[in-house]
Amino acid sequence: MxxxxxxxxxxxxxxxxxxxxxxxxxxxxxxxxxxxxxxxxxxxxxxxxxxxxxxxxxxxxxxxxxxxxxxxxxxxxxxxxxxxxxxxxxxxxxxxxxxxxxxxxxxxxxxxxxxxxxxxxxxxxxSAALGGAAAALMPLTHRDHASIVSFVAGECRGLADQNWVGLAGKGRTLVIYMGVTGADRIAEKLIGDGLAPDTPVAILERATLADMRVLRACLADLGGLVAREAVISPALIIVGDVATLGADAALTQITKALPCPIS
The missing domain is CATH 3.40.1010.10 (Tetrapyrrole methylase, N-terminal domain)
Incomplete structure (x- = not known):
């Protein structure tokens, strides 16, 4: 040199x-x-x-x-x-x-x-999770709903190789990156690991941009929601009670009606 x-x-x-x-x-x-x-x-x-x-x-x-x-x-x-x-x-x-x-x-x-x-x-x-949640007015932690947040990747490794037991449930928020393509398999995995089928979920598509969408459903219908709404990446999946929170008036796209009851 x-x-x-x-x-x-x-x-x-x-x-x-x-x-x-x-x-x-x-x-x-x-x-x-x-x-x-x-x-x-x-x-x-x-x-x-x-x-x-x-x-x-x-x-x-x-x-x-x-x-x-x-x-x-x-x-x-x-x-x-x-x-x-x-x-x-x-x-x-x-x-x-x-x-x-x-x-x-x-x-x-x-x-x-x-x-x-x-x-x-x-x-x-x-991060996409923090920016998207803020844009949707959806707190990832909340004294009444969640004191634990977990971030997982839906496509980095095969689902069978990942242990998600305990990452979602009462008092917890699960944020799934890169999960749109395998949404139906992700729902099956979480339900198989013991999560209730009627657990609230939300999809944040194109977070923070002018055409951002927030879509809500219950866990059992996650794959169906992705298909019906033709969701494309980049998008995040939020699993837990905080998925019911947020102000639709702050969004460009009106949140879709829930296909199953979430209170």
């Missing part, structure tokens, strides 16, 4: 930035400053258009969008890309939907940077 190469490596760094659930004005001030200083922005597919509009004109954009059945770039290759760009002396912003450490694989990317001796920083973002 030449002296010039060493100098470039010393100035290059990686910043993992949480872009939040969609709305640009939910970015933190620190996130906005990092984005303004970026030479290279490596971004997810779910980052909102308004957030992408904040990328400086001179920055190079690299999409590493992932979908359930298609990955633009494998995770190991993303880590290698971040390291390579930082070693070239660039300020690299890794722009992630939600928060980098909530189902964002941020830990893997930090490890890749650490292993290569690259300076790395993480700027937290508003």
């Amino acid at each position: 030449t002296i010039a190469d060493k100098s470039a490596a010393a100035t290059g760094r990686v910043i993992l930035v949480g872009a939040g659930p969609g709305a640009a004005d939910l970015l933190t001030l620190r996130a906005a400053r990092a984005l303004a200083a970026a030479d290279v922005v490596v971004h997810d597919g779910l980052v909102g258009a308004d957030v992408m509009a904040m990328v400086p004109a001179g920055a190079r954009l690299v999409s590493v969008a992932k979908r359930r059945d298609r990955h633009t770039m494998q995770q190991a290759d993303i880590g290698a890309l971040l390291v390579r760009e930082a070693q070239a002396g660039h300020v690299v912003v890794r722009l992630k939907g939600g928060d980098p450490f909530i189902f964002g694989r941020g830990g893997e990317e930090v490890s890749a940077c650490n292993a290569a001796g690259i300076a790395v920083e993480v700027i937290p973002g508003v």
